[in-house]
Amino acid sequence: MTFSPELEARFEKFLAKYPADRKRSAVIPMLIYGQDEVGAITDELINEVAKRTGATPLQVTEVVGFYSMLHRKPQGKYHVQVCTNISCLLVGGAELWEQACKKTGLGHKETSKDGLISLEEVECMGACSWAPAVQVNYDFYHDVTPEQLDKLIDGLAAGKKPEQIAEVTKVSC
Amino acid sequence: MLYNQPNPLEVKVLSRRFTLPNSQSIETYLANDGYKALEKALGMTQDQIIDEVKASGLRGRGGAGFPTGLKWSFVPRQSPKPKYIVVNADESEPGTCKDRLLIEYDPHQLIEGVIIAGQAVGAEQGYIYIRGEYRYLIDVMDRAIDEAYARGVLGDNVMGSGRKFHLASHSGAGAYECGEESALLESFEGKRGNPRIRPPFPAVAGCYQSPTILNNVETFCAVPAIFLNGGAYFAGLGSPKNGGTRLFCLSGHVNKPGVYELPMGFNLMRMINEVGGGVRGGKKLKAVIPGGSSCPVLKADECDIAMDYDSVAAAKSMLGSGGVVVMDEDTCMVNAALRIMKFYAHESCGWCIPCREGTTWLKKLLTRFHEGMGQRSDIVLIGDLSKNMLGRTFCPLGDAAAMPTIAFVEKFKDEFEAHLDGKPCPYEKSNRMVAA
Numbered sequence: 104m105t106f107s108p109e110l111e112a113r114f115e116k117f118l119a120k121y122p123a124d125r126k127r128s129a130v131i132p133m134l135i136y137g138q139d140e141v142g143a144i145t146d147e148l149i150n151e152v153a154k155r156t157g158a159t160p161l162q163v164t165e166v167v168g169f170y171s172m173l174h175r176k177p178q179g180k181y182h183v184q185v186c187t188n189i190s191c192l193l194v195g196g197a198e199l200w201e202q203a204c205k206k207t208g209l210g211h212k213e214t215s216k217d218g219l220i221s222l223e224e225v226e227c228m229g230a231c232s233w234a235p236a237v238q239v240n241y242d243f244y245h246d247v248t249p250e251q252l253d254k255l256i257d258g259l260a261a262g263k264k265p266e267q268i269a270e271v272t273k274v275s276c
Numbered sequence: 277m278l279y280n281q282p283n284p285l286e287v288k289v290l291s292r293r294f295t296l297p298n299s300q301s302i303e304t305y306l307a308n309d310g311y312k313a314l315e316k317a318l319g320m321t322q323d324q325i326i327d328e329v330k331a332s333g334l335r336g337r338g339g340a341g342f343p344t345g346l347k348w349s350f351v352p353r354q355s356p357k358p359k360y361i362v363v364n365a366d367e368s369e370p371g372t373c374k375d376r377l378l379i380e381y382d383p384h385q386l387i388e389g390v391i392i393a394g395q396a397v398g399a400e401q402g403y404i405y406i407r408g409e410y411r412y413l414i415d416v417m418d419r420a421i422d423e424a425y426a427r428g429v430l431g432d433n434v435m436g437s438g439r440k441f442h443l444a445s446h447s448g449a450g451a452y453e454c455g456e457e458s459a460l461l462e463s464f465e466g467k468r469g470n471p472r473i474r475p476p477f478p479a480v481a482g483c484y485q486s487p488t489i490l491n492n493v494e495t496f497c498a499v500p501a502i503f504l505n506g507g508a509y510f511a512g513l514g515s516p517k518n519g520g521t522r523l524f525c526l527s528g529h530v531n532k533p534g535v536y537e538l539p540m541g542f543n544l545m546r547m548i549n550e551v552g553g554g555v556r557g558g559k560k561l562k563a564v565i566p567g568g569s570s571c572p573v574l575k576a577d578e579c580d581i582a583m584d585y586d587s588v589a590a591a592k593s594m595l596g597s598g599g600v601v602v603m604d605e606d607t608c609m610v611n612a613a614l615r616i617m618k619f620y621a622h623e624s625c626g627w628c629i630p631c632r633e634g635t636t637w638l639k640k641l642l643t644r645f646h647e648g649m650g651q652r653s654d655i656v657l658i659g660d661l662s663k664n665m666l667g668r669t670f671c672p673l674g675d676a677a678a679m680p681t682i683a684f685v686e687k688f689k690d691e692f693e694a695h696l697d698g699k700p701c702p703y704e705k706s707n708r709m710v711a712a
């Protein structure tokens with residue numbers, strides 16, 4: 104399996120972080136960064152990670168099922184995650200989630216036909232004091248209103264990049 | 277950019293550099309006391325370092341509040357095995373968002389605290405386990421680590437001392453359970469995040485079964501201030517046996533939610549009113565979760581307490597992770613209990629039966645209740661089921677799910693009763709719930 108030179112460099116760095124007889128520690132970092140490039144955790148990716156870390160493919164496969172961010176099927180290009188946990192719930196997280204479903208016509212863990220947008224109701228993402236919060240891929244959006252969410256989804260559906268959507272601002276650097 | 281306006285009541289120790297331009301950079305850090313504490317620590321013996329931390333009264337900021345100096349002293353320094361320092365940056369207790377700021381605005385403070393911990397026990401390697409959702413913080417951390425290597429702060433000759441210390445970030449991939457220390461270590465080794473039976477505790481058999489100091493981000497971030505100004509200074513900032521300041525994350529129905537650094541022992545009502553600007557919309561306070569979703573809820577009339585580990589424990593709750601969740605008079609407590617239980621049912625790792633089955637059954641019972649199909653006997657059943665989980669699970673996740681639930685049904689029994697006999701949720705309008 105071939106990866107981009109950037110990912111290869113990253114994998115090399117990961118493998119160098121751990122003691123020589125502990126390469127299995129790199130399994131989860133390699134899976135999540137690998138998934139970002141490949142689009143999903145494929146059998147090929149599992150085999151490759153297993154080969155490079157000295158784990159068995161079965162050991163890697165059982166890890167994949169445990170972690171909520173690892174997925175065997177591709178998600179949308181923009182994975183919209185709405186937190187409805189307690190701090191967000193108190194200030195409109197549930198309404199925001201309903202709005203996201205209504206706006207996209209998608210449900211929990213569903214992806215649009217064109218593969219552009221997928222939706223997930225998620226647990227606390229560490230933005231409780233700036234709730235309700237949304238993450239698109241790895242970018243955070245804080246204090247999100249239903250109107251802003253609409254604009255965000257409209258923008259994404261129109262093919263814009265998140266940073267080109269003026270009505271909402273990413274807060275992560 | 278700071279997410280919330282600082283408050284004049286804050287005592288800024290860990291967050292004092294947050295507002296400086298380029299606060300992430302090593303230049304800013306060095307120009308503002310950076311790595312001076314490490315310099316001091318490098319001239320101290322291991323016992324002296326541990327004694328200083330003990331004198332500071334620092335207690336773990338991850339949830340349980342265990343005295344940090346004591347924890348460090350449990351590491352068998354004579355062991356021939358390598359020692360490790362592991363940072364818990366998995367921050368995923370609902371209501372908690374402080375470690376994120378500590379890394380985002382001052383990553384070098386964390387690095388310095390970790391290297392000092394390394395000196396305390398003779399460790400030469402540290403790892404920072406960062407939750408996968410905090411991807412941008414992994415980049416922040418990696419840049420800071422690179423800078424520290426370039427300046428000779430990390431590496432084979434830490435600040436010219438001849439000692440080694442290496443540090444690397446490590447990404448998680450989404451699992452609350454991996455915040456639990458033994459599950460974190462399993463996950464770190466590339467496995468499913470199931471907890472280990474304890475004892476042995478990580479101090480004795482942690483990372484790669486070697487002696488390990490494992491602390492929360494904020495705990496390590498407090499260490500440089502302790503060595504810069506002395507343990508006694510840090511202890512004096514807080515209340516007896518509760519040294520220092522803490523980053524409190526105010527969320528929910530307050531006018532000014534945000535992360536505020538306040539002395540340990542700060543009064544909770546003052547925190548809500550004078551720091552948080554009072555309850556939103558002039559409404560009345562109903563309840564507060566004082567330390568993240570695992571902590572038993574306090575009724576409004578129980579909130580006139582000092583926010584330190586012992587005072588909150590005396591009020592039969594916990595200071596926990598510093599997540600202060602404020603709920604106004606229109607909040608449905610059945611709904612709140614249900615949402616929290618949905619979280620625990622989702623996050624239970626499934627390793628032990630009381631937790632896996634208990635959280636799922638509680639979720640079902642609470643869902644039925646909130647939908648108006650509960651029976652009077654369910655109120656007792658919810659309490660009994662929760663109590664049967666306490667202390668019977670492999671790791672404290674089961675307790676974390678049971679404790680708040682017991683408090684919700686005991687303290688707000690009237691609200692549970694108001695949902696009986698097919699009655700719609702009395703708070704339906706102000707607080708809706710999505711389908712499970």
Ligand SMILES: Cc1cc2nc3c(=O)[nH]c(=O)nc-3n(C[C@H](O)[C@H](O)[C@H](O)COP(=O)(O)O)c2cc1C
Nearest residue numbers: 336337338364366367368455456457491492495672
């Ligand atoms: C289910 C569960 C989740 C936890 N999550 C976290 C977490 O996200 N961050 C954290 O620092 N500690 C968390 N803890 C506490 C850790 O097990 C551990 O006590 C802590 O990291 C020790 O550091 P401290 O002494 O500095 O608090 C969690 C505990 C449990 C039982």
Ligand code: FES
Nearest residue numbers: 186191227228230
């Ligand atoms: S509860 Fe939504 S980010 Fe913490």
